[in-house]
Amino acid sequence: MGLLDADLRIKSIIDVPLEKLSELGIDSLIIDVDNTVTEWKGRNVEARAKEWFLSIKEKGFKACLVSNNNSGERIASIARQLGIPSIHRAGKPRRNAFIRALKILKSKPENTAVIGDQVFTDVFGGNRMGMFTVLVDPISSREFIGTKLMRLLEKLVLRDKKRSRSSNERN
Ligand SMILES: [Mg+2]
Structure with a gap:
């Protein structure tokens, strides 16, 4: 499998097969923001997605938003709504922000999945970190x-x- 191939392709974050990820030893999620959690440059998180974020916590998953967007205020406000940490201006697919996210999550690449809508930032970045990658439809x-x-x-x-x-x- 190439570095541009996601391990999994699904429609939306709410379709992430959490049990399957658990079986693979994954308990940490690095999640893109624009077009993955909100509309591009949006602030609104759909009710279904909010519920999903609550359910992952109940199931013992940790999550961190990692966005390439420059608006720290917007990304932080979305993260606050969801009760999880965030990183903005991440520079994906470069490694730096992924490493920072791992520190925040106290996780390792083999226990972490990257979820996002873009092949060249989310999937490529996650794959080269040795993380499980999930591509969603924007x-x-x-x-x-x-x-x-x-x-x-x-x-x-x-x-x-x-x-x-x-x-x-x-x-
Ligand atoms: Mg995106």
């Missing part, structure tokens, strides 16, 4: 696909309305 493109689907449905509905209106007119 939140905003997920929404974008949703939006596109809604538009398509709208179109179909509007077309049907037009049709029924013109057939009513004819009748």
Whole structure:
């Protein structure tokens, strides 16, 4: 497997197979922020994701947010909402921030998974640290696909309305 290949690909952080990770000896999670936990540059964490963060703690997992974003205030505020530590301006895929996160988590690479939406920062960075890597679909493109689907449905509905209106007119 190459350094750009994630060990696991899933839709969203809430789909992380925690039991499987436990079986692999993993109890620490390094989690990306933008498009993994929030929308790009967002501050809002979906209720489902908040619940997930509560559930991982109950299951004995430690977690740390690690973001390349420069806004320390925003990243810290998200981390506060979730009750976990954070690192901003991380410079992933470089090793430095991963090493800092391991210190915060009091963990080792073999007991740690990196979860994120980007291959060249999260997956590549995690793999070269010897960590388990999990690639998620980016939140905003997920929404974008949703939006596109809604538009398509709208179109179909509007077309049907037009049709029924013109057939009513004819009748
Ligand atoms: Mg990201």
